[in-house]
Amino acid sequence: MPIQTAQGKENLAVAYGNAATHGAIYTTAPGATAGTEPTGGGYARLPLTWAPGTVDGIVTATATFNVPLGATIVGVGVHTALTGGTYLDGATVTSQAFASAGTYAVTFTYTQS
Numbered sequence: 001m002p003i004q005t006a007q008g009k010e011n012l013a014v015a016y017g018n019a020a021t022h023g024a025i026y027t028t029a030p031g032a033t034a035g036t037e038p039t040g041g042g043y044a045r046l047p048l049t050w051a052p053g054t055v056d057g058i059v060t061a062t063a064t065f066n067v068p069l070g071a072t073i074v075g076v077g078v079h080t081a082l083t084g085g086t087y088l089d090g091a092t093v094t095s096q097a098f099a100s101a102g103t104y105a106v107t108f109t110y111t112q113s
Helices: 006-019
Strands: 024-025 060-066 072-079 088-098 100-112
Touching: 006 060, 006 100, 024 060, 024 100, 072 100, 088 100
Parallel strands: none
Antiparallel strands: 024 072, 060 100, 072 088
8 A cells, every 4th residue: 555645655754764874975886785885085974864854755864975086976875874784775876086085965865655
């Protein structure tokens, strides 16, 4: 049975955010498994604070990652822990190469339909 009420969708979106506690960036495309995370240059997964909007089944979180010199970012994803944990979800992004160390800002969005 599909969730039909806005409040029901919001509850599920918030539950997703509660599970997806850390964001990551990847140098290989994620899919059924996580992509490869960059190493060095101050890169680390970042804790996510998910913000519900109106009662609409959508939550968002933002993070700005340190990217090491020479990395090319092609995907992003969410995990249940700072290290290890469980990979929950990911997506490809427009490829961005870093000729020097830099930062990469991500707005994660989850929509419960």
